[in-house]
Amino acid sequence: MVFGFCMNSKSALAIRNGLLIDPAERLEGKYDLLLKDGRVVEVAATGKLRGKTDDSFNARGLVVAPGFIDIHVHLREPGQAHKETIASGTMAAAAGGFTSVCTMPNTSPVNDSPEITRWMLDPARGAHVNVFAVAAATVGSRGDQLTDFAALKRAGAVALSDDGKPILADDIMRQTLTAAAALNMPVVQHAEDCRMTEGSAMNAGPTAFRLGLRGWPGEAESLIVERDIRLTAETKGRYHVAHLSTAAALRAVRKAKRDHLRVTCEITPHHFTLLDEEVGQYDTNYKMNPPLRSREDRDALLAGLADGAVDCVATDHAPHAAHEKNQEFDRAPFGITGLETALGLCISVLHNRHNVPLRRIVELLSSNPARVMNLQGRGTLAVGARADVTIFDPAKKWTYHVAQSHSKSKNSPFDGKQMQGQVMATVVGGAIAFRA
Amino acid sequence: MPRTRSLLELEHLSADEISSFLKLARRMQSGKPQPLLRGKRIALLFYEPSTRTRVSFEFAAKLLGTHTSIINAVSSSIEKGESLVDTGKTLQALGSDCIVVRHPSSGAPHVLARNLNVPIINAGDGMHEHPSQALLDAYTILRHKRSLKGLRITMVGDIQHSRVVRSNVHLLSKFGAQIVLCGPPELLPDYAASLAPGVKVSRHIDEAARKADVIMMLRVQKERLAGLKLDVNSYIAHYQLTPERLKLAKSDAIVMHPGPMVRGMEIQSEVADGAQSMIEEQVHNGVFVRMAILASCLGVA
Numbered sequence: 183m184v185f186g187f188c189m190n191s192k193s194a195l196a197i198r199n200g201l202l203i204d205p206a207e208r209l210e211g212k213y214d215l216l217l218k219d220g221r222v223v224e225v226a227a228t229g230k231l232r233g234k235t236d237d238s239f240n241a242r243g244l245v246v247a248p249g250f251i252d253i254h255v256h257l258r259e260p261g262q263a264h265k266e267t268i269a270s271g272t273m274a275a276a277a278g279g280f281t282s283v284c285t286m287p288n289t290s291p292v293n294d295s296p297e298i299t300r301w302m303l304d305p306a307r308g309a310h311v312n313v314f315a316v317a318a319a320t321v322g323s324r325g326d327q328l329t330d331f332a333a334l335k336r337a338g339a340v341a342l343s344d345d346g347k348p349i350l351a352d353d354i355m356r357q358t359l360t361a362a363a364a365l366n367m368p369v370v371q372h373a374e375d376c377r378m379t380e381g382s383a384m385n386a387g388p389t390a391f392r393l394g395l396r397g398w399p400g401e402a403e404s405l406i407v408e409r410d411i412r413l414t415a416e417t418k419g420r421y422h423v424a425h426l427s428t429a430a431a432l433r434a435v436r437k438a439k440r441d442h443l444r445v446t447c448e449i450t451p452h453h454f455t456l457l458d459e460e461v462g463q464y465d466t467n468y469k470m471n472p473p474l475r476s477r478e479d480r481d482a483l484l485a486g487l488a489d490g491a492v493d494c495v496a497t498d499h500a501p502h503a504a505h506e507k508n509q510e511f512d513r514a515p516f517g518i519t520g521l522e523t524a525l526g527l528c529i530s531v532l533h534n535r536h537n538v539p540l541r542r543i544v545e546l547l548s549s550n551p552a553r554v555m556n557l558q559g560r561g562t563l564a565v566g567a568r569a570d571v572t573i574f575d576p577a578k579k580w581t582y583h584v585a586q587s588h589s590k591s592k593n594s595p596f597d598g599k600q601m602q603g604q605v606m607a608t609v610v611g612g613a614i615a616f617r618a
Numbered sequence: 619m620p621r622t623r624s625l626l627e628l629e630h631l632s633a634d635e636i637s638s639f640l641k642l643a644r645r646m647q648s649g650k651p652q653p654l655l656r657g658k659r660i661a662l663l664f665y666e667p668s669t670r671t672r673v674s675f676e677f678a679a680k681l682l683g684t685h686t687s688i689i690n691a692v693s694s695s696i697e698k699g700e701s702l703v704d705t706g707k708t709l710q711a712l713g714s715d716c717i718v719v720r721h722p723s724s725g726a727p728h729v730l731a732r733n734l735n736v737p738i739i740n741a742g743d744g745m746h747e748h749p750s751q752a753l754l755d756a757y758t759i760l761r762h763k764r765s766l767k768g769l770r771i772t773m774v775g776d777i778q779h780s781r782v783v784r785s786n787v788h789l790l791s792k793f794g795a796q797i798v799l800c801g802p803p804e805l806l807p808d809y810a811a812s813l814a815p816g817v818k819v820s821r822h823i824d825e826a827a828r829k830a831d832v833i834m835m836l837r838v839q840k841e842r843l844a845g846l847k848l849d850v851n852s853y854i855a856h857y858q859l860t861p862e863r864l865k866l867a868k869s870d871a872i873v874m875h876p877g878p879m880v881r882g883m884e885i886q887s888e889v890a891d892g893a894q895s896m897i898e899e900q901v902h903n904g905v906f907v908r909m910a911i912l913a914s915c916l917g918v919a
Contacts, residue, residue, distance in 0.1 A: 380844055380845060381844055387809060388809040388812045388813075391778075391807060391809055391810060391812075391813065392629075392784070392812075392813055393724055393725065393746060394724035394725075394743070394744050394745030394746030394747070394781060394784060395724050395725075395744075395745070395746075396844065463725070463728050464724070464725030464728045464729070505701070505703075508703055508729070508733065509701065509702065509703070509729065510702055510721070510723035510725060510726045510729055511723065511724065511725045511729075512723045512724065512725075512744070513723060
């Protein structure tokens with residue numbers, strides 16, 4: 183495989199013979215694509231491109247989609263480069279078909295200032311895909327004093343969140359929604375009432391009881407989501423639920439959407455694939471926050487992914503070093519890597535087992551994430567859009583080997599798992615950033 | 619080279635494997651102790667306080683001719699922040715032939731077993747299991763009852779936080795006992811019944827004690843309540859084993875307690891010291907059972 187560095191390529195790249203799926207343009211069919219100067223310059227029926235071409239990619243038998251956007255990753259810089267760097271994490275993103283990622287602020291120090299935001303977005307970090315910052319909503323993500331949203335937005339932040347922790351206090355959440363709405367920025371909530379989850383390591387229920395682990399009850403998520411939705415109505419804010427994991431929270435989101443509130447949500451591939459009972463004998467690669475849930479919850483998530491209630495699939499890519507995960511279950515950090523397995527799980531689980539059409543999967547991975555995060559000119563392949571393209575083979579079977587991961591960390595529960603749906607090329611700004 | 623093995627939990631052992639431990643324990647009790655493990659090094663790695671389990675394993679190991687070393691969380695490099703895995707690797711490099719571990723985290727023995735090559739014996743991990751305790755409980759019951767099959771065995775108290783209960787439930791269920799778990803909802807969730815076949819949940823000690831063959835009482839584990847508030851007077855009123863409540867059980871019922879007891883809380887002294895109490899015998903039998911565990915896990919019996 184090949185990684186490229188140059189963005190906004192000057193040469194004209196044609197992508198020919200593929201099945202183009204662009205949900206934002208309601209386009210699905212045999213089209214060729216011409217990319218130049220970082221933009222889509224022509225979309226034409228197969229063989230009918232008129233513009234001059236320097237390079238050509240033959241996508242015969244492949245799907246050509248607007249570049250995937252992962253709105254929830256942890257790139258660990260600054261401060262935790264032993265787990266991941268912006269360069270290594272975005273290399274994993276490119277390999278997973280993601281042309282853009284939104285990186286969370288729980289770095290060390292927390293990204294609560296324009297200086298840190300600019301540092302993260304600096305080309306010197308060597309990112310392989312587009313990086314957008316989600317900045318901290320409160321100073322130090324301590325939950326008591328709002329950061330300077332306008333300054334953060336000017337520095338390049340696209341959303342606000344204290345991810346890793348919730349914004350817990352009612353009045354702080356109200357202020358956050360109000361101030362963010364004035365700037366038309368979404369507030370991304372890690373919905374966890376920490377007062378109900380002290381010391382917990384997995385979903386509350388029979389498996390936690392059997393293993394003698396403290397349980398993280400689903401209500402700790404849904405009560406926060408319900409509270410936040412009330413505040414969203416009151417403030418006319420924009421609210422996004424990160425890594426939603428319970429049937430009850432999804433019910434609340436459905437109702438908010440019926441009430442025409444600006445409420446959206448994302449679900450991770452691991453939450454729609456795995457169950458709490460699969461944690462086995464204290465395998466810390468099954469420990470994440472929120473935890474894997476019951477079958478009832480998982481089935482509700484699958485229904486929402488299929489019927490449109492869920493907006494995005496996001497990975498919550500959370501790299502941790504081997505020695506950090508190789509600990510007592512209740513001491514090990516939460517989280518797993520996810521960038522390279524997202525498409526494979528979407529196709530294997532959503533498309534194959536639950537008949538979710540490819541168009542809907544592209545919507546979950548690209549057009550909707552662009553809309554949720556206000557990423558203009560992304561999530562579509564309309565003429566004039568950014569030349570970010572993901573080319574994948576929906577039929578190709580492959581096996582994930584975590585040892586070969588591009589991430590610095592190897593904490594995945596999917597090592598050795600066979601999947602269907604492989605990324606064949608990731609095009610960022612008109613240049614090929616990854617090729618299988 | 620003898621085949622060694624770890625004892626991490628009872629959940630995944632077969633009834634035959636459990637019986638062989640019990641049979642071996644009987645041999646240990648009936649004969650004069652033999653130095654079956656002469657010269658072996660046993661590390662007793664204790665991250666939590668313990669009296670009976672620690673001394674019992676230590677005596678058992680010494681009676682089999684081993685050298686033992688006790689490592690406590692305080693006064694060792696654990697206090698300086700050495701990880702569990704690194705501590706285990708250190709003990710292995712020092713020539714330990716077996717590590718007996720007591721730890722506040724559920725699954726800690728599994729972490730050691732995954733990372734080391736020596737057998738690991740679980741001497742109690744968090745709220746998960748306490749295999750040697752359940753084996754000695756079964757051993758004690760079988761000294762008074764013909765078989766475990768069909769016995770009505772009631773466990774009362776802080777089920778949620780009890781590793782003793784989980785190990786006992788797995789063991790007794792494999793032999794066809796009827797198990798009744800009794801306690802208030804905050805210490806005994808309904809789904810506890812899903813732990814193993816043949817388990818029922820009861821909220822009333824009178825109902826749970828009625829016609830019981832064995833009553834096991836449990837201490838409320840204040841150190842694991844994690845902020846949960848418990849009304850002590852109400853607990854005593856509803857869940858204490860009194861002489862009157864013991865009368866509801868079968869006339870030949872026995873009373874057990876894994877210790878440490880809080881007299882006047884879960885059990886009245888009259889019952890704890892009464893003729894039906896096997897509490898001291900449990901402790902006594904613990905040494906033979908742990909000899910059997912050590913000999914078996916080190917592959918000499």
